[in-house]
Amino acid sequence: MRPDHARGLVEHLFRHSAGPITAALCRNLGPSRIDIAEECLQDAMLQALRVWPHEGLPDNPRGWLYRVARNRAVDLVRRDDVLRDKLPLLVDGAPADGFRGDDELALMFLCCHPGLPAASRVALTLKVVGGLSVDEIATALLSKPATVAQRIVRAKQWMRANAAPFEVPPPERLESRVDSLLSVLYLMFNAGYEASDGDTAVRRELCAESIRLCRLLVADPRTDLPKVRALLALMLLHASRLHARTDDAGDLLLLSDQDRRSWDHAMIAEGVRTFADSCTGDARSVYHVEAAIAACHAAASDATHTDWSRIVSLYDELLAIRPSPVAALNRAIATAMTDRLDEALTWLEELRDEPALAEYHLLPAALGALYLRSGDRESAAHHYREALSRRCSEPERRFLHRQLDLCTA
Amino acid sequence: MPNYVGFLRGTGEAQSDLSPEELQHTLERYMAWSEKLAAEGNPPTGGGLSTSKSRVLRRDANGLSVTAGPFVEATEILGGYITIEAADLDEAEQLFSTHPHLDFGSIEVRKVGERGCEA
Numbered sequence: 408m409r410p411d412h413a414r415g416l417v418e419h420l421f422r423h424s425a426g427p428i429t430a431a432l433c434r435n436l437g438p439s440r441i442d443i444a445e446e447c448l449q450d451a452m453l454q455a456l457r458v459w460p461h462e463g464l465p466d467n468p469r470g471w472l473y474r475v476a477r478n479r480a481v482d483l484v485r486r487d488d489v490l491r492d493k494l495p496l497l498v499d500g501a502p503a504d505g506f507r508g509d510d511e512l513a514l515m516f517l518c519c520h521p522g523l524p525a526a527s528r529v530a531l532t533l534k535v536v537g538g539l540s541v542d543e544i545a546t547a548l549l550s551k552p553a554t555v556a557q558r559i560v561r562a563k564q565w566m567r568a569n570a571a572p573f574e575v576p577p578p579e580r581l582e583s584r585v586d587s588l589l590s591v592l593y594l595m596f597n598a599g600y601e602a603s604d605g606d607t608a609v610r611r612e613l614c615a616e617s618i619r620l621c622r623l624l625v626a627d628p629r630t631d632l633p634k635v636r637a638l639l640a641l642m643l644l645h646a647s648r649l650h651a652r653t654d655d656a657g658d659l660l661l662l663s664d665q666d667r668r669s670w671d672h673a674m675i676a677e678g679v680r681t682f683a684d685s686c687t688g689d690a691r692s693v694y695h696v697e698a699a700i701a702a703c704h705a706a707a708s709d710a711t712h713t714d715w716s717r718i719v720s721l722y723d724e725l726l727a728i729r730p731s732p733v734a735a736l737n738r739a740i741a742t743a744m745t746d747r748l749d750e751a752l753t754w755l756e757e758l759r760d761e762p763a764l765a766e767y768h769l770l771p772a773a774l775g776a777l778y779l780r781s782g783d784r785e786s787a788a789h790h791y792r793e794a795l796s797r798r799c800s801e802p803e804r805r806f807l808h809r810q811l812d813l814c815t816a
Numbered sequence: 817m818p819n820y821v822g823f824l825r826g827t828g829e830a831q832s833d834l835s836p837e838e839l840q841h842t843l844e845r846y847m848a849w850s851e852k853l854a855a856e857g858n859p860p861t862g863g864g865l866s867t868s869k870s871r872v873l874r875r876d877a878n879g880l881s882v883t884a885g886p887f888v889e890a891t892e893i894l895g896g897y898i899t900i901e902a903a904d905l906d907e908a909e910q911l912f913s914t915h916p917h918l919d920f921g922s923i924e925v926r927k928v929g930e931r932g933c934e935a
Contacts, residue, residue: 416844420840421837422835456831462863539837542833543837
């Protein structure tokens with residue numbers, strides 16, 4: 408609950424200012440000096456802590472933060488022999504209050520540069536563009552703070568060594584660079600969506616941040632591509648169910664048990680609209696297919712009225728574009744919903760040999776669910792126990808225990 | 817009623833690892849503290865002190881020497897000050913004791929001397 412007095416202060420103002428301010432400073436300082444931009448931003452926010460409680464909120468808080476950060480940067484640059492030539496840029500080149508709309512896009516492209524390892528791209532984007540701390544990123548990505556910190560340090564070293572330009576890439580390189588960016592946003596969103604333990608607030612923020620950044624791409628004509636809209640649609644359709652996925656006690660609810668009235672129907676409508684807008688070209692990306700699957704779920708009044716055979720054929724299409732064991736697992740589960748239970752069980756049993764799923768708790772969990780449905784409680788219990796032996800979140804663990812109890816009751 | 821000033825020390829170090837979101841929550845708590853006092857008819861005044869634009873002046877046998885920055889331990893850097901009214905030092909202590917800055921650093925409470933001042 409936010410205190411009443413802070414009403415004048417826009418929620419998440421600081422976090423949402425982090426990307427634009429860092430980006431505006433980066434344009435003038437050069438991309439190799441992200442660290443200075445971040446330091447100046449931090450100083451500006453600390454200064455707000457010392458001043459705002461007495462003097463009240465400035466008329467334009469974000470502009471105030473930017474000016475203080477820029478003044479700090481001017482101070483630092485003046486004292487640095489190497490950076491001194493950036494001074495005129497900082498003083499004259501930057502807008503007083505406003506921000507160039509594509510600064511944040513350029514910063515995103517920089518953080519998602521294909522020259523960086525994929526894991527570093529996600530961490531760096533969350534830190535620099537998303538304004539999350541190392542601890543928050545570690546929580547969100549189920550990683551250790553030290554690992555995240557190291558990835559970010561190395562990524563910044565790479566930037567210094569490689570002088571990657573601060574720009575929205577020119578048309579001839581745009582396509583592949585957008586792909587790299589989209590895969591980061593996709594990973595970021597899934598990290599927020601799939602994980603269900605720990606700090607749920609941080610996770611929801613991760614979903615919201617992915618959506619915000621994807622909207623930035625859609626808003627710029629250069630990056631407003633069908634696959635970008637498809638990814639935005641996919642995120643909106645999934646995010647619409649976020650709040651319905653757990654009950655009041657924080658326990659996980661299966662799709663079939665969720666109260667569909669608590670889905671965010673405005674978000675679903677926007678997702679469906681965005682998906683329609685994304686189907687303009689000939690190309691169908693994986694995001695198109697996944698968005699189509701999400702739209703099938705969103706359109707159904709309940710689990711039994713879901714068009715499961717269409718979902719199975721969409722998974723077939725997905726597997727044809729980009730084979731993945733997790734998609735194969737989902738296809739098998741959808742198949743079981745079309746009453747082809749034996750067929751589904753055969754596929755799932757085959758997937759047990761898949762090395763990529765050796766540690767994945769949802770495979771034995773799915774096997775347990777299907778055996779339970781087929782009436783083979785003994786096999787179901789066996790698989791639920793196996794699922795419990797693998798790494799999973801606390802709410803998932805409680806869920807699996809409840810299912811196991813059903814088998815042995 | 818006499819005025820008491822609270823010197824807020826050691827903000828930078830302890831707060832430099834906070835995320836923007838955490839900093840904003842901290843700001844909201846700082847503001848809540850100030851506004852609660854204001855609502856009780858004791859509006860605090862004060863300000864932030866720049867840590868970068870600072871010089872220390874000294875004069876000794878060799879003349880004036882000027883150095884940049886307050887060269888003290890980071891944990892003791894004076895970041896800001898707040899002035900409030902209180903009946904006595906005990907009440908001032910009690911009022912400052914709820915300030916959220918204490919999560920990050922110390923507050924030195926001093927009575928502002930009146931006229932003839934006092935030791």
